[in-house]
Amino acid sequence: MAVSLDLESKIKELLSSVEVSKVEIEGPSICVYIRNPANLSPEEVAEVARTLKKRIIVRSDPSARLPKREAEKAILSLAGDLVESVEFEDVGDVYIYLSKAIPERDFKRLARDIFTSTGWRAIVEMGVPKMMKLPSKDVLDVRAIFHKAFERRMSMMRELGMRIHHEPIVREGAITISFLGASMEVGRSAILVDTTESKILLDCGLKPSQYEEEFPLLEQVDLDELDAVVLSHAHMDHVGCLPYLYKYGYKGPVYMTDPTKYLTYILLTDYVELKEREGLTPPYTKSDIEALMYHTITLDYEEVTDIAPDVKLTFYDAGHEIGSALIHLHIGNGRYNILYTGDFKFGRTNLLNRAVNKFKRVEMLIMESTYGGRDDVQPPRIEAENTLVKNITETIERGGKVLIPAFSTGRAQEILYILNREMNKGSLKKAPIYVDGMIVETLNAYLMYPHFLNREVAEEIYNGINPFTSSGNIQIIERAKRLEDRINQVAKIVQDGQPGVIIAPHGMLNGGPILEYFVHLAPDPANKLIFVSYQAENTLGRRILNGERDFIVRSLSMGEVKVSMKMGVLSIPGFSGHSDRRELMKYIETLEPRPKKIVLIHGEPSKTISLATSIEIRYKVTTVIPKVGERIRAL
Template identity: 40%
Template sequence: MAIEDILSELKKKIEDALPSDTTISNVEFEGPQLVVYTEEPRKFADNGNLVRNLAKNLRTRIVVRPDPKVLLAPEESIEKIKATVPEDSVISNYYFDEDVGEVIIEAEKPGLVIGKHGETLREITKKVGWTPKVVRTPPIKSRTVNNIREFMRTNLKERKEILKTVGRKIHRECTSKDEWVRITSLGGCREVGRSCFVLSTPESRVMVDCGVNVGSDENMTPYLYVPEAYPLNQLDAVVITHAHLDHQGLVPLLYKYGYEGPIYCTPPTRDLMALLQLDYIDVAARDARKIPYESADIREVLKHTITLDYEEVTDIAPDIKLTFHNAGHILGSSISHFHIGDGRHNIVMTGDYKYGPTRLFDPAVNKFPRVETVITESTYGNSNAIQPSLKEAEKNLQNIVKRTIDRNGIVLIPAFAVGRSQEVMIVLEEAIRKGIISDIPVYLDGMIWEATAIHATYPEYLNNDLRKLIFQKGQNPFLSENFRSVDSNELRRNIIDDPHPCVILATAGMMNAGPILDYFKAFAPDERNTLVFVGYQADGTMGRRIQKGWKEVPLPAKNGSDMVKMNMEVEIVDGFSGHSDRKQLMDYVKKMKPRPERIFTMHGEESSCIDLASSMYKKYRLETRALTNLETVRLV
């Protein structure tokens, strides 16, 4: 059946299901959703269950859009919205887009604009005709969030055409009589870095992650040239589990070499992804390394990105539905559940996950409607890779900071901009507020402040405790006066030239590059200072060398390298990792509902992947396998 016939049939079904006094003018696919155009948006708003019932009966996401001729003028609409929405919501801006009949309302408290069960939004539509969408005003000004929102508004017309093309591709009719499912590993197997997989059926091909291994020149990129992935324009979709570079750093390269389809991720992942991609090419340019793509390619990624919230079941191909679930790893990180065919097979790809509570996130989800195959990370898959509890880790960090400050020293913490930094920030803020640590400045250098601003923009993705603190008590720990953004070379130089008791959180997390090296060079010779590792240090990185006990460390300099004497104390504080330790990895599968049929391991050093697969087979009597790169496995 041609796509026009499918749309015509859907329009008739909708008209038959509507009350006799409610009409629609047109229907069109846009991305995974069906857009219904009407000259009577108020009637749809009057009946809150109308769209819900239609979506349920047609088994697709439905959005109602008003015909432009029924829209109230923007100035008049603003007055009516102000009269409808509580003043406490603190609206900061309105953006009207006539092409899609939407008004974007930016507010400090979006929940008040939405109302209970969306009642206030429906009231707005009844009064002005426009379809309201609500976004949070960033409590910390974020250049990234503002630029992305502005870019998306500016490119709405082009984006609408992109979504129309994507939608028609998703909703095409299935034609193959064959029924099989295969997974091909293009990177990230028996190694950490360049994660990339292709999920294939006779109808569809979906890429999951497309990362870069920043610590390796030889094994930097996934095998994108193999027939399962190339040519790239044969892919139906690219799904990104989270924003770390080893999972998404080469996504813009796909557009450079011919991919034209959608990217699926959560809203915070989209923002963090753009931030980290821009920083990646910026650092590569400064280090005179080859730049794999341009900023224009990053803009293409944004134009093609479709964001999905957790638990939102979405068609991404004619025979594949995707649902994201909380992974507990970093902001917006997702366990990806793929429902293939009409219940033919269900795959869970974990990406990176934390099956335990942290200061930022709830534990990773492991309850699904159905699951046959699980592809799990194995970063800490070795049998001896057990992490201390978060309470122990916090107490350990507090003691180290207190001890160092008491001797007039400086605590230097190399941290990933996204995840560990914010976890450590919350622990330090509480310790200072309670007087456990004296009132000292905590300097945030590199992208950490900008990444923190993005965390503050999406508090709904944080755990219950933080949400209560922010929404009910009006306390946002990220806004503490102790946190100081190092936003210039001059300020960094002042901190280095005038050493005083403080904590410095700086990128990069494995000490391969970034501002952390400036501080390290200045403070390493002084035995009063302490270097604290709170995250994983991969083989070959500067961080791993220091952990091994190197007493002299070569740092890049204009004329080759400088040798830095290591007199500062070195501490490793385990327990802050965003990855599950060995016990949590085992428990995640043990407590998974329903029980899967097979487990594949990936994203870990070779011994970790093999050890975890072997242990799960012995303990749970499941089919297991440590995947290797360039391997294709038939699942059905």
Template identity: 85%
Template sequence: MAHSLDIESKIKEILSSVEVSKVEVEGPSICVYVKNPANLSNEEVAELAKTLKKRIVVRSDSAARLSKKDAEKVILSLAPDLVEHVYFEDVGDVYIYLSKAVPERDFKKLAREIFSSTGWRAIIEMGVPSMMKLPSKDIVDVRTIYHSAYDKRAAMMRELGARIHHEPVVKEGPITVSFLGASMEVGRSAILVDTTESKVLLDCGLKPSQYEEEFPLLEQVDLDSLDAVVLSHAHMDHVGCLPYLYKYGYRGPVYMTDPTKYLTYILLTDYVELKEREGQIPPYTKSDIETLMYHIITLDYEEVTDIAPDIKLTLYDAGHEIGSALVHLHIGNGRYNILYTGDFKFGRTNLLNKAVNKFKRVEMLIMESTYGGRDDVQPPRVEAENTLVKAITETIENRGKVLIPAFSTGRAQEILYILNREINRGNLKRVPIYVDGMIVETLNAYLMYPHFLNREVAEEIYGGVNPFTSSGSIEVVERAKRIEDRINQIARITQDERPGVIIAPHGMLNGGPILDYFVHLAPDPANKLIFVSYQAENTLGRRILNGEKDFIVRSISMGETKVSMRMGVVSIPGFSGHSDRRELMKYVETVEPRPRKVVLIHGEPSKIVSLATSIELRYKITTVIPRVGERIRAL
């Protein structure tokens, strides 16, 4: 066990400047309690983590902490007018929620000052300034669920710690990878990595469809023996089935980044509410989502963490949406290393940095292939932006309305950022831009975590500017709870004689608020539908791109309606958060070290076959195309 006398002696030897009172395991961390925290240096903690190759948490002994009342006074004095709420946990942690986002170096400095001054380990989370005037109920809900489940969380972390921190029984057994979805298809991403000692599930999503979602092959997962789930990012085709695991008894952790935690809650609760409003029975309940939320363990990028006796996890920036991650698994003390890209963008966008491509070890690369076809070459971002502005300007001049279906996390925020910027620059006429649905709630994550964005956007937010709404043209459409109110809301926007722009989810027109607007705007040739994202097979968006004109559409406000489409249609692929064909090939070429094997998933069959052929011919790397349900031997 990691808290053996040998480990304790090493800890005491390295932390010679402080008195260590006890050492415990808590989930993936080794928790060290000290009696004089003010004497502890960051260098000592870093050396300890490097020596033990473990995630280290340092807390002060209870006798060395100020009372909660006195500690709160000190915290408020250290950050006047910045602290919004303080929540103490008996284990020695204090959660501090700020009223706005501050640079990473500043909140880390504040955490150190709080620890040395009060003895309480500070966990600091950003907030959204009240002047932004965005709904924040979901943010509050996540925090409330987390803290109200303290006893359950503590019990889980104790059990998890005992499971993780022991020597593997079998060190040389086989390593297999099972593909439970997203193989030769787009959607229901789920990959099971299986060693003799451990089982880890990567993503657990739904397959989008206009008719009925498809689940991954979860019957192949023994929930009782599942050690961990790792979530690459919060899009429904990667996260949509996650609460389903908890509904049927899984009680282990799920690892993700901080922004992904909030986006996950927003997406899943909206999905359940949407199903209920449409008179359908969702596959899980809000209670299952709440259970999921207090089993989440968040990680920073490039933070190495033990998640099983023989597996270390590291998340890297994937550039797909805020908080999206490449998943790196280090198995068996260097025996084998798997890199799973999830969805990724190997190119810089307006908001994000491009995906990381440098690692210590990679034997197997599991890569998405959404735009892997030979003709899937996206135009430069600036060209796509100019096309968007031109299409909107033409529609405005014709007194029409522009309807933009957008994924509520990722694409929607970038489009909103571009439109807001172009209005401020005078390149786009100032017209109402209605932003509906989850786009509004998920925007909070972008304003709370600027250090997950590129430097230019982050600096704007730190400076008190909302780069998504500063033009004054943005009108937030909060979702009406009653159908009658929703009908009036849609009528007010669609029947307004002024031209305007409407951005709403879902990005593939296969459900959500976008359909409310679509049934009203589609018959008018003065209006325009602009696609800025991928349209999967069997979705309404794909049918429109294929040239269909007549549909039966079911929306929340109108029910089942016949639609004869006469509005214009424009597709602009250059905004994709996915890597295009050139970027996928470039990633395989430049990823370091070069993998021995590439496995292609998350793409239509013809695109995957084309990409696989090119990779093998050009780079001479063994390339595998698994089918759904297939299990391959890694080692």
């Protein structure tokens, strides 16, 4: 789709050092084609983006590109043995997949060098070193789906460009927000932002339950009118229903960060496979997940992007898991600004930086309240770590096994990092640490995108150290293809008579590999179950914390099993990736600018009400608690 002559003239004026051959619209971006890429500087491109307030992509004219074979030789000459694979796309892009992670400044320099020397716009993606011996099938699957769907992606981007880049017809209409889930509850996050020009869906998740999963109220969403979906992070209560949209006809984009893209695929495919292994019918298929993946548009933090005629999107670091994002919507050329936190952590953790709290404009804050109760004050991180190490040591010394249910992304990696570090220091007695389920695959995202982690951890990875497995005691449990092999795999671990630690999903004991171990270990008082994450209502984990000890558990390998639990139980809340009560209040206190209205979601009723009361009393800000299905007017 061509741009207006006025816009093209302005771009040519701003890029006077190069010869512009054409300017087109591609999805949310303005694509500028030039004939002399060696003359272009990154500063010029940044200046065009700032001046036009648009996302700018610069490609070379076909006449300025080397033939693919020559270009590949030049790329290998520039990057050497770092290159794992190269994929050319006919629009003028070349995807270069590296064999390991390198610092952000280095891969940006490499991309520039490749562009100027070959004429191909280089998108450099980092990989996981072979020496780290992690299974990477899911990573390769995502890349294959993306490139195989090139024609469909380009078709979608052309249609999207036409939808985004036109002048709004109505500039002063109403802005409403519908809460389709996660209101006065934890789970099925989904928020519909509706202006006179556009409809944007924020997250689309499932509500976890031991009995029956709940969907958001998606009947309130007209998929033909939906302009975009924006994903805050890859946890099932935020992403679990996304493929369902594509199953029923949604053809538009979903915006997320690069790590979230890979984590989303891993979580969703595992979910479908688990349902099928249990003899259940999943709500969508792998082909629906593939449709989601090639409709994905990834953005970096603080990269402003048009996603509708009257809406600009910016992601900011949320500190919850790798790639998790605060979602900032700039509506109507600054007329109204919404900040949606998703799940966020306003405190530095072992792996991540704390959530961003400085913005140019925020009129409405939509904030989670998971730990908003008056008593929801988490102990300091160091205290939680010491408690974890102490209890694992005691269990190992008496010959027992520690079972740690953990979400596949976020909590599992931090716990693994801590145990690996403490074993390296000698503070924790060395014993096997078995890592099972999706935790294995999701480790790839942490090793591929260290610039999304805090500086200390990133430097370890850049220096060739795997901070999750370097102690030599981590035993990766790769998924068995046959049920018989899986049964033997679990039996070998639980019956070896040796003390150790097992980390596996699901974090709420709500299904997944963790139940395979639980049914074997629960009857033995020498073992210990340690919770390191939030346990939602109606999950097995919550029932255990509430004092229940006799259950009927459905295990994949054993079917329905009656379990009489005698193992010890401990909950350590200090590892949460959510902000606790103090951090939630501190976030509002330090948030710049102070919003005019706060909407609280993603919390149990008593906790949300308690937090709302405190916010209104202390900060004198109007605070709203919507119900599921409720629609409120922002402006």
